[in-house]
Amino acid sequence: MTTRFLSAARAVSVATVLAGALMMVTPADPIPVFDAANYVQNTLGAVRALQQIENQVRQLQNEAQSLVNQSRNLTSLPSNVTDRLRANLATTRQLITRAQGMAFDVQQTDADFARLYPQQYTAAVSGDQMVQDARARWQHMLTGLQTAMQMQSQVAQNLNSDEGVLADLVSRSQSATGALQAMQATNQLLALQAKQSIQSQQLQLTQDRAAALELAR
Numbered sequence: 404m405t406t407r408f409l410s411a412a413r414a415v416s417v418a419t420v421l422a423g424a425l426m427m428v429t430p431a432d433p434i435p436v437f438d439a440a441n442y443v444q445n446t447l448g449a450v451r452a453l454q455q456i457e458n459q460v461r462q463l464q465n466e467a468q469s470l471v472n473q474s475r476n477l478t479s480l481p482s483n484v485t486d487r488l489r490a491n492l493a494t495t496r497q498l499i500t501r502a503q504g505m506a507f508d509v510q511q512t513d514a515d516f517a518r519l520y521p522q523q524y525t526a527a528v529s530g531d532q533m534v535q536d537a538r539a540r541w542q543h544m545l546t547g548l549q550t551a552m553q554m555q556s557q558v559a560q561n562l563n564s565d566e567g568v569l570a571d572l573v574s575r576s577q578s579a580t581g582a583l584q585a586m587q588a589t590n591q592l593l594a595l596q597a598k599q600s601i602q603s604q605q606l607q608l609t610q611d612r613a614a615a616l617e618l619a620r
Contacts, residue, residue, distance in 0.1 A: 547613035
């Protein structure tokens with residue numbers, strides 16, 4: 404019985420020592436636990452943030468392209484043909500203005516016509532005066548024909564210039580970079596058409612004047 408008691412006491416002593424030794428050992432680091440749900444949530448959040456950034460970048464790109472398009476639409480044509488058209492019209496107008504003979508003025512025309520084309524001559528008018536009037540009428544008719552022919556020659560020269568203007572405007576309209584350039588090219592084409600219409604009326608005016616002077620003579 405004494406032997407059993409000693410064995411039990413020894414066992415208790417060993418257990419006590421082992422317990423104390425275990426209490427003195429530093430506990431190991433905890434093993435991390437992988438949270439799959441949290442990982443998926445974080446990944447989805449990162450994806451959404453990336454999509455937002457891409458949308459913002461795309462929006463900025465669209466705004467930049469819009470500004471580029473606006474700048475193109477506001478770009479003006481590099482040159483203007485209006486001055487060239489006005490110069491052509493000024494040349495034909497000068498031909499009419501400096502035309503000798505019966506003036507292209509209503510009041511002056513009435514006065515000249517009443518003096519040179521009377522319905523009848525009184526007995527007080529001499530034969531020499533009648534001859535002078537006849538010569539003046541012939542001279543007016545001649546200058547009227549000359550003015551009409553000068554106008555025809557000038558219009559022919561202007562047509563050559565107009566062909567170059569037309570080709571230039573068509574080329575610009577086809578290569579227009581924006582709405583403003585296209586609109587300006589169209590307006591200048593309309594200006595060319597209007598100029599040619601005015602020039603045609605001027606030519607018809609001088610031809611009709613020459614014919615009227617011949618009929619009146």
